[in-house]
Amino acid sequence: MTGYQAIYQRYKQQILAGSLKAGEKVPAIRVLAADLGVAKKTVETAYNILIGEGYLVSKGARGTIVNPDLKLKPANEQTVNKVDDQKLQQLIDLRDNAGFFRLGIPALDEFPxxxxxxxxxxxxxxxxxxxxxxxxxxxxxxxxxxxxxxxxxxxxxxxxxxxxxxxxxxxxxxxxxxxxxxxxxxxxxxxxxxxxxxxxxxxxxxxxxxxxxxxxxxxxxxxxxxxxxxxxxxxxxxxxxxxxxxxxxxxxxxxxxxxxxxxxxxxxxxxxxxxxxxxxxxxxxxxxxxxxxxxxxxxxxxxxxxxxxxxxxxxxxxxxxxxxxxxxxxxxxxxxxxxxxxxxxxxxxxHFFKHLKKMRTLYQARRQMVLNALHSVYPTQFYVELTDGGMHIVAFLKTGNQDEQLATIWQQHQLLVFPLSAWYAGKTKRYGLVIGYTNIQSEQQATEALRLPYEQTLALLG
Ligand SMILES: Cc1ncc(COP(=O)(O)O)c(C=O)c1O
Structure with missing residues (x-):
């Protein structure tokens, strides 16, 4: 594909993929032509087709923009970005979305x-x-x-x-x-x-x-x-x-x-x-x-x-x-x-040594808050093998192997826990929820968060 067709296709793809957003300004014909090393007429032809098909709108002296009324199906964006692996996508969502008990991140409220x-x-x-x-x-x-x-x-x-x-x-x-x-x-x-x-x-x-x-x-x-x-x-x-x-x-x-x-x-x-x-x-x-x-x-x-x-x-x-x-x-x-x-x-x-010292004390306290809350909300459903440190606990299921279903339920309530079994490569697995505690600020906050999926948790685990 050469000349105006190539420019037309490039713009159309960028607009459909959502990289160029409705209302966004595109370069002036003269500027783009100089940039690409083509005649002004070539760019002008491509822009005219895009305008004719409703992708671009000319605003006269103010330039040309992506049609602000363009309605794209959100599905378009989804298929472009979605990772082809459900578990991987799930963990990426847990890492990137806001919620309680996020794993592996430092206390964001106590950063100096x-x-x-x-x-x-x-x-x-x-x-x-x-x-x-x-x-x-x-x-x-x-x-x-x-x-x-x-x-x-x-x-x-x-x-x-x-x-x-x-x-x-x-x-x-x-x-x-x-x-x-x-x-x-x-x-x-x-x-x-x-x-x-x-x-x-x-x-x-x-x-x-x-x-x-x-x-x-x-x-x-x-x-x-x-x-x-x-x-x-x-x-x-x-x-x-x-x-x-x-x-x-x-x-x-x-x-x-x-x-x-x-x-x-x-x-x-x-x-x-x-x-x-x-x-x-x-x-x-x-x-x-x-x-x-x-x-x-x-x-x-x-x-x-x-x-x-x-x-x-x-x-x-x-x-x-x-x-x-x-x-x-x-x-x-x-x-x-x-x-x-x-x-x-x-x-x-x-400052680093000082910060670490402070975080050690803070994380120890926050871990205790989550342990207390877990024990008071779910006294019989989980057990914890307390280890010495880190930034998360593992709440093992006392019975059953439904940690994936349970994690999905908790995630629907913005509790960003992950099922332990998903970390295993082999057939022998243990089952539980991996729970980050570094950003929990009080026992009450942890308790309220843990209560959100209470009914469904009991229905699943008994
Ligand atoms: C076992 C392990 N190693 C290393 C890291 C650090 O990852 P990164 O340095 O890529 O942020 C993590 C983060 O969660 C981890 O769990």
Whole structure:
């Protein structure tokens, strides 16, 4: 398709897809013609047809706009955007919609907005021409430094800034690790159950994907040794399993590290909630015991600062630094500079530690509010195996396996809980609701929210 037809089709598609909205102004004929390098007549012909068919309206000297009276069937938009997987779509909705008990997000009401804005202002005012260049692919040097200091002090690592690679979220870290190190046929092992979005990504990019069950001691390392010993990558959440919230026991940690050393395999330690332990003494990260340098440590600021920032990091074994640097250059991993600058200031000026301390106390209290409310509204329907930390609880069903139906009912009342069974890849599952508590502000609020689906819950569970 050439000339005016191509322009006509492009506009029609954009309008039908809803990308160009009713009333929106389109470029002047002369401007678009210059932009596309075509004659004015070509654009004029396309616009005239679009006007004739009612997609555009000419407003004389004020230009041409998308017809404000155009009525598009909402179904059009739906089919363009809908994800072809019901569970995935459901979880995306839970992540993005407003409601109670949202999973995995920090307390939005207690974020130190003023401090953040103040630091942002400082960095915006300090902008110089050199800040307009592409940021380094491994990340902004002061941020890498600040992260190395933080994980060394808080999580017991012993790394230098040169080992830190800044990424834009956990899945980005995972993809980069596999891109840098894995061949298509390498065996990759993931926890079962495991973080839903991580599992989705791996199903797409790892051809030889297997699962190892998780019990009250964390990843079942005996199972790994018996059935998946030849794995090249094990991806695990030792500090705080997702979603069962259990901690990998010390003997299993040692077994796992020894296996990795013997097999020359890689352990990817996802320390995503390692900051939030409330009662017991915090176990240092698995990476802190990794004398053979087989652990690739990944962390994120999504839980401690905000998911919107999309800043996470990998702490690399020393032997992998060059390989990652090269991969990062090739696939271009630079993140926008400004958020990295603000964050590094936030950490190095001590605000991050203060914020974490405050959030630990707050989350512990909020968790108790939700536990009390759950117990008072549903004294016989659920049980909770209380673990030490994290940002959510799992309310296991005392009987039955209808967590999917139950979650659907609760979601209809804007309670954004997720059915535990959906996190499992294998046939052996447990059933319950995964409930975030970080944004619950009082026991009364939690109780009122939990009462919303009361009748239907009792009708389903008895
Ligand atoms: C197990 C696990 N790892 C990592 C993350 C962090 O995700 P991201 O850094 O992509 O926001 C999450 C978020 O919910 C998670 O549940």
């Amino acid at each position: 907005y003023k401090k953040w804005l103040l630091l942002s202002g400082k960095d915006i005012r300090a902008m110089r021409p050199e800040h307009m260049l592409t940021p380094p692919v491994m990340g902004y040097a002061p941020l890498r430094e600040a992260i190395a200091n933080y994980v060394n002090i808080s999580r017991g690592l012993n790394c230098t800034a040169s080992q830190v690679c800044i990424t834009s979220g956990y899945k980005h870290s995972l993809a980069l690790i596999l891109q840098a190190l894995a061949t298509r046929h390498d065996k990759v092992v993931y926890e079962d159950p495991g973080y839903f979005f991580g599992q989705k990504l791996l199903k797409r990019i790892a051809e030889n994907l297997h699962y190892v069950p998780v019990d009250s001691q964390g990843l079942n390392v005996d199972y790994l040794l018996n059935y998946q010993r030849d794995a090249r990558f094990v991806i695990t959440t030792p500090a705080h399993h997702s979603p069962l919230a259990v901690t990998l026991s010390l003997p299993r940690r040692q077994q796992l590290l020894q296996w990795a050393q013997e097999q020359q395999a890689w352990i990817v330690e996802d320390d995503y909630d390692g900051e939030f332990h409330y009662t017991k003494k915090v176990l240092p990260a698995l990476k802190s015991q990794d004398s053979a340098d087989r652990v690739i440590y990944v962390g994120t600021f999504s839980k401690t600062i905000m998911p919107a920032m999309r800043i996470s990091y990998i702490v690399l074994p020393k032997a992998l630094i060059n390989r990652f640097h090269e991969t990062a250059e090739i696939v271009e991993t630079s993140l926008p500079l400004l958020p990295q600058q603000i964050l590094s200031r936030f950490i190095s000026e001590g």
